[in-house]
Amino acid sequence: MMDIKNFSFQDIKQKLRVQKPWDDVIIFILNILIAVPVFIIAHQNLIELNWDFNLDRILLFILLITVIQLILRLLRTIIIICIIIYILLLFYGTVFGNYGFNSVYEDYDSMIYTMSDNPYPQDIIISKLLPFPNKSKILTSIEYKNPKVRNFAIMATSKNFKDVKGYSEYRTIIQCFAVFKEINNRWNYVNDPKDGDYIATASESLDYFSGDCDDHSILMAAAVRAIGGTPRLIHTKGHIYPEILIGSMNDLETVNYLIKNVLFVNESGNKQLHYHIDERDQVWLNLDYTAHYPGGPFLSEEILGALTLN
Incomplete structure (x- = not known):
């Protein structure tokens, strides 16, 4: 009886196994798809040794490629099962509006984009790989309707x-700047309780225009989208x-003129606009409570996550 079971299991494994040389091709492609984001995460979080010609990073990438290749070869006999499960999960995410095929395309498209000459490459890499804190609660609190x-x-x-x-x-952008001016002129920064985050809804923050950075961000996002x-x-x-x-770089030129010569003349003066460029070459302008004009200086440069309201 044991021999029959073993034979059946081995028979199933052989039937599911991808034949040569296609198994090596699939393993190579999966290796690249896995190694690139893993390398990006490792690169951002490990201390740089500052070796000549970035040899420390080259060796790190070679090490990751080697380790992942060995793991995938060990899983060679069930790799087709892994691919089927992966596709089914993406299909489920696509149907029910979660992480689906389009999300995968955008993520890898973003990573490819960041390898080109981008002024803010780290923004896109990190925002695509790390989760946004309190995401569901923040989305619920942005009561733009x-x-x-x-x-x-x-x-x-x-x-x-x-x-x-x-x-x-x-x-629309000028009117959103009007919202920015009204909120930032009235905002009073107040810390959360010591025992945890307090996330106020947009309508709640309108009562006193007070709260911390996430409360301000929620109100600003809700009013702008409204x-x-x-x-x-x-x-x-x-x-x-x-x-x-904002839109394209051409739009930024017009918005730059509006901010400095029409809307925020005294606040902006001869100061620089601060913005980010995403994977679609779209310009995003800073609206932080610390900024006295749209595009004011960033309080913190290193981006860990981005939450876009489509």
Whole structure:
């Protein structure tokens, strides 16, 4: 009886095993797909030895390739099962709106993009690989459809920059800057309780315009989205701040002029705009509570995660 079971198991393994040379091709492709993100994580978290020609990083990549190759070869007989499970999970994620095929494409497209000449490559790499803290609770708190939030945003657009003429293509961005000005002029920073994070909803923060960085980011994102803007939240070490989608580099030139010569003349002066470029070459402008104008200096440079509100 034992021999029959063993024979059946071995027979199933042989049937599921990819025939040569395709097994080696699949293993090689999987090795690259796994090794690239693993190397990026290791590169960002391990101390650089500053060897000539970056030999420490070259050796690290070779080591990772070798180790992953050995592991995949050990799993050679069940590698087709792993691929089937992987595809089924992606199919499930695609159908139910979680992590699906499109997400995989965007992640690897982002990593390929960061290897090119990008002014902020670390932003894209890290934001794609690390989870965003309190994601579900923050998303729930961004009540951009709440009438209280919507009415506040409308009030801000009526109070600030209402008389700016022209620039019809940038009307939404100008109105979002009006929201930025209203919130940042009134914001009072207050710490969370010592025993844990307190995440206020956008409508709650409108009562006193007070809270910490995540409360400010939630309110800013909600109010910006309530009038048609596209915000995202950036997570750094110990800090969260909002950004707004500007568009292309050509759009940035126009927005730069508006900020410095029309909307925030006194606040911006001859200062520089601070922004990030994502994997689609889109420009995102800083809207932190520490900034006195859109695109003000970043409080923290190292990005650990990004949460975009589509």
